[in-house]
Amino acid sequence: MAQQQTGSRKRKAPAVEAGAGSSSSQGLAAADGEGPLLPKKQKRPATRRRLVHYLKGREVGARGPAGLQGFEGELRGYAVQRLPELLTERQLDLGTLNKVFASQWLNARQVVCGTKCNTLFVVDVQSGHITRIPLMRDKEAGLAQAQQGCGIHAIELNPSKTLLATGGENPNSLAIYQLPTLDPLCLGDRHGHKDWIFAIAWLSDTVAVSGSRDGTVALWRMDPDIFNGSIAWHSDVGLPVYAHIRPKDVEAIPRASTNPSNRKVRALAFSGKNQELGAVSLDGYFHLWKARSTLSRLLSIRLPYCRENVCLTYCDELSLYAVGSQSHVSFLDPRQRQQNIRPLCSREGGTGVRSLSFYQHIITVGTGHGSLLFYDIRAQKFLEERASASLDSTPGPAGRKLKLACGRGWLNQDDVWVNYFGGMEEFPNALYTHCYNWPEMKLFVAGGPLPSGLHGNYAGLWS
Numbered sequence: 001m002a003q004q005q006t007g008s009r010k011r012k013a014p015a016v017e018a019g020a021g022s023s024s025s026q027g028l029a030a031a032d033g034e035g036p037l038l039p040k041k042q043k044r045p046a047t048r049r050r051l052v053h054y055l056k057g058r059e060v061g062a063r064g065p066a067g068l069q070g071f072e073g074e075l076r077g078y079a080v081q082r083l084p085e086l087l088t089e090r091q092l093d094l095g096t097l098n099k100v101f102a103s104q105w106l107n108a109r110q111v112v113c114g115t116k117c118n119t120l121f122v123v124d125v126q127s128g129h130i131t132r133i134p135l136m137r138d139k140e141a142g143l144a145q146a147q148q149g150c151g152i153h154a155i156e157l158n159p160s161k162t163l164l165a166t167g168g169e170n171p172n173s174l175a176i177y178q179l180p181t182l183d184p185l186c187l188g189d190r191h192g193h194k195d196w197i198f199a200i201a202w203l204s205d206t207v208a209v210s211g212s213r214d215g216t217v218a219l220w221r222m223d224p225d226i227f228n229g230s231i232a233w234h235s236d237v238g239l240p241v242y243a244h245i246r247p248k249d250v251e252a253i254p255r256a257s258t259n260p261s262n263r264k265v266r267a268l269a270f271s272g273k274n275q276e277l278g279a280v281s282l283d284g285y286f287h288l289w290k291a292r293s294t295l296s297r298l299l300s301i302r303l304p305y306c307r308e309n310v311c312l313t314y315c316d317e318l319s320l321y322a323v324g325s326q327s328h329v330s331f332l333d334p335r336q337r338q339q340n341i342r343p344l345c346s347r348e349g350g351t352g353v354r355s356l357s358f359y360q361h362i363i364t365v366g367t368g369h370g371s372l373l374f375y376d377i378r379a380q381k382f383l384e385e386r387a388s389a390s391l392d393s394t395p396g397p398a399g400r401k402l403k404l405a406c407g408r409g410w411l412n413q414d415d416v417w418v419n420y421f422g423g424m425e426e427f428p429n430a431l432y433t434h435c436y437n438w439p440e441m442k443l444f445v446a447g448g449p450l451p452s453g454l455h456g457n458y459a460g461l462w463s
Contacts (some may be wrong), residue, residue: 002283065097070430080362083441084374084383084402087462089409092128093456097121099448102155102166103433111365111444114152114166115457122182125444125461133182135169139191141245156208161221165208171196174220175212186243188220192250199267199312203291211265211279211290218247219295224354233379249294250391266313269321276334278321279314286323288334304330304343308352312329315358318377322363324353329365329375344375344382354430359438369452377379406431406445409458429458446458 094100099116106112110131112122120133133192150171161179169176172195174188188210195214201209206222226243253263265284270291271278276298277289284306288298302310303323304315311324321342331341344365346353351368362383365373374383383402409429411417421427431452436443443462449455 004211007141025305026344028376043192044268048197049071077360079441080360081376081383083361084364084372085386085406087443089404089407089460089462091409092123092459092461094123094130094410094459096410096412096455097457098455100446100457100459101153101432102447103435103444104155104157104164105444106157108114108437108440111191112155112182113433113459114155116151116448117172118151118167118169120155120166122151124460125442130423133409134375136173136175136184136187136242137169139283140172141188150196153196154210156167156200156202156267156453157349158202158205158208160205162205164201165200165210166178167197172212173197174200174208174218176208176222182377184240185221186226186245188218188245188247190220190246192221194412196235197265198266199279200290201270203270203277207289209268209270209277209295211268213264215253215263215265215281216250216263217253217268217277217279217289218251218297219249219291220245221248251289251295251297252278253285253287254297254300255313261299266310267323268314269314271314271316271319273316273319276331277314278314278334280309280323280366282309283307286312286321288333299334301332301334304328311353311356313356313358315364316376317360320377322356322358324356324365326352329353329356329363331377340403341377341380344380347375351428351430353361354447355431355434355436357436359436364443365433365434366434366445366447369432370406370428370431372406372431372445372449372462374402404462406458406460407450409456411456412450414455416455421451427454427458431458432461 024375025404038086051315097115097117097119101116102114102115103111104221109126110122111123111125114120134312152167155166164177164179166175170188170189170194174192174197176185177183178185193212193214194214195212197210198207199211208220209217211217213333231443253265255263262283264284265279267280269278277291279287284303286301289295290298307326309323313322319333323330329341330343332339345436346365346367353365354368355366357364360371361376361378363375363377376383385400385402406429408426411427427449430447431445432447434443434445443461445462446459448457
């Protein structure tokens with residue numbers, strides 16, 4: 001039962017669909033001849049009738065599906081490298097919501113977001129319509145009242161896009177919603193975390209891990225009985241009810257001798273290939289856990305840059321973790337004693353790396369200074385702007401780092417803004433979250449002002 005807030009255009013939002021973005025179906029053209037032009041045994045296999053495939057096949061002498069797949073991989077890699085410079089921004093109006101911390105695509109039109117003001121909502125990127133999603137409440141009332149000022153820091157979809165995990169009304173609790181309806185399913189508020197949840201990662205369709213400011217990671221398993229209908233879905237007054245669950249395992253981050261009081265878990269990333277979970281804590285360490293029915297810690301590594309390690313991502317293709325800090329991104333391969341990829345420096349005035357994502361060999365960096373950067377792991381350098389081409393030449397790199405600067409968003413010009421920041425008219429937004437819809441080549445970016453005392457937001461669709 002979502003509460004609807006009318007956006008700038010009063011168009012009804014479509015029902016939320018499962019999936020991370022839809023693409024037009026790419027049918028295979030039938031290669032059967034019209035009539036008996038070819039003997040049956042010489043029937044040609046189905047193939048894609050695209051000019052670019054035909055020309056590439058002639059050029060390299062492709063001998064079947066393997067050659068075609070290899071070329072399509074090259075084509076995707078080329079598209080990934082060229083996409084950033086083609087993106088243009090369209091800002092989205094989020095009203096007076098405060099700082100978007102987390103986001104995920106639900107389908108080709110809708111993105112689900114969480115904010116510092118503890119609002120969970122779905123925005124239609126075409127119409128601008130916003131639908132608020134009610135938060136789940138703990139069994140014991142009153143706990144959430146003492147947790148003001150945290151908000152929703154994590155939103156993650158399970159691999160099949162049938163469940164969504166995020167925070168509850170009490171930011172210490174793990175809330176699970178069903179997709180595509182966003183009906184509440186269960187709430188992890190029993191014997192779980194004692195402080196805010198900062199990070200969530202799915203290990204499978206029914207197992208999730210949460211990382212908290214209390215210095216623990218908790219493993220949660222969704223009971224099949226919940227899906228089979230043995231738990232009542234609606235109370236007598238017609239309001240949705242949900243199960244209250246407890247974690248199957250809770251493990252503490254080891255205390256570092258250098259900073260034992262700051263072992264807050266800030267980010268998680270899961271390697272499906274190795275069945276391992278990476279975690280970053282604010283004391284400057286990376287931790288690796290073997291993820292089975294329980295969590296068993298494999299190692300802890302001191303990070304080369306230890307200030308404000310707030311984001312983490314993993315690339316399956318390269319078996320590589322990337323950690324964002326105050327001014328650098330560090331790359332870690334836990335199986336290598338010596339790291340071969342040098343850290344990259346964001347050079348954004350010390351405002352920090354606030355969001356990271358991998359796709360193939362390109363890592364996207366959202367900074368605290370309102371800009372997006374793109375780094376090529378294979379070349380170990382940032383993507384560069386392309387110089388304008390003359391009539392008889394093709395455009396080449398201009399030597400300047402490609403940087404997408406995000407718009408101003410909205411800033412509450414309150415007493416804090418006047419008294420502590422001198423009424424600065426322009427204040428760059430920290431890009432706390434970004435997520436790609438690769439089938440449609442779209443990028444959703446959101447955030448808000450970096451200083452904790454300022455109230456504002458930014459959201460934009462880059463396409």
